[in-house]
Amino acid sequence: MKVHVHLLFFLSILSLSLSAQEEAGSIRLEDPAIGRAQALRELDRTTPMRVFWQEEQLKDERISLSLQNATPREALEAILAGTGLSFIAYRDVYVIGPAQTIGTEFDAAYYAAVAQQLDADPEGADDRGPESIGSFESLGASGTATVSGTVTDDGEPIIGATLRVEGTDLATTTDANGNYTLRVEPGQYRLQIAYIGYGRQEREIRVLGDGNYDIALRQAATDLQQVTVTEQAADANVGRVQAGVQRLDLAQLERLPTFMGETDVVKALLLNPGVSTIGEGATGFNVRGGEIDQNLLLQDYGILLNSSHALGFFSTYNADLLKSVDLYKANMPARFGGRLASVLDVQQRDGNFDHLRVKAGIGPVTGRVMLEGPIVKDRSSFIAGVRSSYTGWVLRLANQENVKNSSAFFVDGNLRLTQRIGTVGTLSLSGYGSEDQFTYNDAFGFRYRTLLGQGEYNHIFSDRLYGKVGLAYSDYQSRQTDLGATTGEVLDNGVAYLILKPQLTFEVSNDLQFSGGLEIDHYRVNPGERQPEGSESLVTPRALPQEEGVELSLFGEADYRFSDRFSVKAGLRYTNYRFLGGRTVTEYADGIPALGNETGTREYGPGETVAAYNSLQPRLSARYRVGRTGSIRTGYARTAQYLNQIYLSASPTPSSQFQLSTGYIPPFLSHNVSLGYFLNLDNNNVELGAELYARLIDQLWDYRDFADVIVNPQLETEIRVGEGRAYGLELSGKKKVGEINGLVSYTLSRTERRVPGINAGEYYSSNFDKPHNFVMTFNWNPNQRNTLTANFTYGTGRPITAPVGNYRVDNGLLVPVYTSRNSLRIPDYHRLDLAYTLGKSYNKKQTVQTSWTVSLYNVYARKNAFSVYYTQSADQTNVANRLAVLGTVFPAITLNIETR
Structure with a gap:
């Protein structure tokens, strides 16, 4: 195959080449009417010469040749006569170009390097050649x-x-x-x-x-007892620069013990230090003491406002469709914002561009199926997944009537289409939809759904400059229903948003990279609408006006490697947030919101700015390598949050309302710092880590005692603004491969608040303060297909406010006396889970492969308390009652089916 070239040559290299190529004549070529290009091909084919030229430079004409014992130079001069072309030679390589370029400015060493690569093939090349x-x-x-x-x-x-x-x-x-x-x-x-x-x-x-x-690549035959596929470099524990980031190992998800056999991304996150939950029945997760709504949950560009199905028992994310899951614990890069505690960056993968694949799983209460393949081979692909639950038969087996009269159901689906545009562009379109329904004992229930559509275009401008732009729209709606006769009500709320996010990345060199972009988030919030349910209901209808806000952010980052030991990632995010009309805003004397302090109202037209906040958020991560196996990593991030969830219970429910920052309700603001030492041993098979962190929250709010927050048009009167702090030590260890492997993590932490008017202005524990959290996972792999896994979890009980006595007022009413806020705790949480996995066959000829997972959740049937509530006994003393969502062992068996 001829290579098209266009080269400029030095006179010096020409003279060097001519002297090097004076060789004895040996070429014979006689033809009275041969094309010039054909003659060159004959020389290239029948002699040791290698000739390179551009076809378009040679006129399509025939010449007469009579070469007898000619030298290569004589042969080429005869073929090129009258064309205006000349040539230059290096050893037995000849490159043809315009005669006027021979001798112009060109680097001789450069040409020599180019020409040397055309030498003979190295020893050991395959039959196809390089x-x-x-x-x-x-x-x-x-x-x-x-x-x-x-x-x-x-x-x-x-x-x-x-x-x-x-x-x-x-x-x-x-x-x-x-x-x-x-x-x-x-x-x-x-x-x-x-x-x-x-x-x-x-x-x-x-x-x-x-x-x-x-x-x-093609998988090679192996005699290893275990093959582990990782989602990151083997030394990422010590090599990464970004502070506070954890990447989930998707390949290990199916082996973890799970509730009812469903693979769960969020449950896997709980194995990491600094990540916890208050127990079964709680939606979401907590990161370094942060609240559930302080986590930014991403699916590509789209934001999910609920990470769980079925009140926290199943994850919103379908693991079969994911490419990567990264959790940034407070020290988030500048491209992320809008939340205080963490970012869960979940990226979906493209469908298979080569052939059709199917993967399905059948468990006792859930089923799932995934289908992927090419639309046009190597050009476009699709991937789709559907999951659903069928829990009715399980609930009907319960001994308690209130459980038999309950129901739970969820369904979700994903679709992603990807089109390659030439060699430099990729366009992806995806959609997601989910719906949950839950009813307890025909007394109350939840119903919530999410619809998400988004698109992403990636473009490579050069080998150093590339960009991408994403657009996402989502609509989240929730409904809480009380089915009581006189108290029956329906409470609706929701959030709809539109996001536009273009980004560019420029690699200046191997050691320096810049990236930056713009993010526009437009929110429309339904803060609450209450309607009576049933003809006997005494509930008064009430609806709050829709809220609207715009969050505009500019961000930039720089990654610089000063040396092999020291690297830095620095960034800056600037955010301008505006709370918009039209709406009627209550005004208060001296700007202090309180009932009875109203002075009037003010009208704001549609799109008019009611309140505005600006936030400058620097981000910094640095890593210093200590020897070849260790590193010290530190980080700092300023974060701000303008959308919060409103709830008074221990944990937000799916129907908890959302609240944008207003002129009276400020955003949350915090400083986050961390410092850690990380060490790899046994050729990166053992990872150890110790990290100190602190979060100083210089602006947050909490509710006054006995606050009324449901569909309250003057919610600002129920809120008190204060400050908070969270700090702790995270320890972790992991052995990645081997017959016995696993991980252990321990977090020692505190999360506290200080708000005027609450607990006499002293610090008190937040709802998610858990000083001790311990997780251990043990895997035994006797061979390549069999895995036995044990998972043990322990956590300090969460704080509560409880009655400690009573007093009677003049009318005879008994009034409880409560402790200071969050000064007591429910019992500690601990649980053991077991799972056995019979992995899929490694026979490459087997088209359909199956695997089985048998699991036991809560092996010793501990009745872990989700909360403690109090009732009065006959002698009018307060009696504590434990509410355990799951109080027994749950077995499950799951069949997974996959085609190659």
């Missing part, structure tokens, strides 16, 4: 070529594969999308690709210039 990458004309004046591409298996990107150029120090690893970049001088190389489970594979390549080289 694969050519790029062309001479794409090579820059520096003489260095950029080779980039994607490493895949069966169309799926491989993350953390190592690519090394044999005989050099050049090496790199693939990123989260399976992409890699290498910069080499033109030449012929042996490229080595290594990844666990694939052995060491090699490719012979000939680099001519900048180009793309995709690599499809």
Whole structure:
């Protein structure tokens, strides 16, 4: 195959080449009417010469040749006579170009490097010979070529594969999308690709210039007892620069013990230090003492306002469709904002571009199916997944009538379409929908749904500049129903939002990268609408006006590697938030919201700014390598939150209302810092970590005692503004592979608040203050297919406010006397789970593969308290009652089916 070139040559290299190529005549070529290009091809085919030219430079004309024992120079001069073309030679390589360019300015060393790569094939090349990458004309004046591409298996990107150029120090690893970049001088190389489970594979390549080289790996036969596929580089524990980030190992999800056999992303997050929950029946999770609504839950660009189905028992995320799950604990990059405590960045994967695949799972109360494949092979693909529950038969087996009269149901679905646009662009469109229904003993119930649509376009402008833009729209609606005769009511609320987020990334060098962008979030909030339920209901209808807010953010980040030991990631996010009309706003004397302090009202038209807040949020992470196996990592982040959930219970329910920041209800603001030491042992198989963190919340709010927050048009009168703090120590250890492996994590922490008017202005525990949290997971892999897993969880009981006595007033009414806020605790939480997994077959010829997981949730049937409520006994003393959502062992068996 001829390579099209366009080169400028030095006179010096011409003279060097001519002297080097004076050789004895040996060429015979006689033809009275031969085309010039055909003659060149004959020379290239029948002689040791290698000739390179551009077809468009040669006129389509025939010439007469009679070459007898001619030298290469004589042959080329005869063929090119009258064309205006000349040539330059290096050893037995001849490159043809316009005669006027021969002798113009050109780097002799550069040409020598280019020409040397055209030498004979190295020993050991396969029958196909080396694969050519790029062309001479794409090579820059520096003489260095950029080779980039994607490493895949069966169309799926491989993350953390190592690519090394044999005989050099050049090496790199693939990123989260399976992409890699290498910069080499033109030449012929042996490229080595290594990844666990694939052995060491090699490719012979000939680099001519900048180009793309995709690599499809094939799994190698292995005698290992266990093969572990990881979602990140093997030394990420010590190598990453970003502070406070945890990446979920999706490959291990199906082996974890789960409730009713359903693979659960959120439950897997709880294995990490600093992440906890108050127990079964609680939606969401808490990060470093933060509240549930202080977590930014992303699915690509879309924001999810509820991370759980069925009151916290199942995750909103379908694990079969995910590419990566990253949890940023307070020290979030500048591209994220709008929440105080954490960001859960969940990225969906594209469908298979090569062939159709099916994956399904059947459990005792849930079922799921995933389908993916090409629409146009190698150009466009789809991936779709559906999950649903069927819990009725389980509830009917219960011994308690109130449980038999209950019902729970959820369904969700995902669809993603991906189109490759040339070699530089990718367009993805996706949709998500879910609905939950729950009724307890025909007394009360919840119903909530999410509809999410989004699009993303990625574009590569050059090997150093690329960008992407995302657009997302979501509508979350919830309904809480009270079915009592006289108290029957329906409470509706919801949030709809639109997000636009363009971003650019520029790689200045291997050591310096800039990125930045814009994010616009537009919110419409229904803060509450109450209606009577049933003809006997005495509830008075009430509805609050819709709220509207706009959050505009500019952000930029820089990643710089000062040396192999020291790297920094610094960023800045600026946010302008505006609370908008039209609406009627109550005004108060001296600006202090309190009942009886009203002075009048003010009208704001649609789109008019009612209140505005600006926030400058610097972000910084730094890593210093200590030797080859350890590192010190520190981070700082300023965060702000303008959308909060309103609730007075121990934990928000799916129907808890949302509240935008207003002129009287300020945003939450905090400073977050961390410092940790991380160590890898046993060739990166053992990971250890210790991290100190602190969060100083210089602006938050809490409710006054006995507050009325449901559909209250003057909610600001129920709120008190104060400050808070959270601090702790996170310890973790993990053994990743081996017959016995697992992890252990322990968090020692405190989360406290100080709000004027509450607890005499002294610090008190927040609702999610859990000083001790311990998790241990143990895996035994006697062979490649069998895994026995045990998971133990322990946590301090959450704080509560409880009655400690009573007093009687003049009319005889008995009034309880309460402790100070959150000064008591419910009993500690602990639970043991077991699971046995019979993995899928490793027979590559088997088209349909199955695996089984048998699990026991809450093995010793502990009645862990979700809350403690108090009743009065016959002697009028207060009696504590434990409410346990799950008080027994739950067995489950799940069948997973997958096609190759």
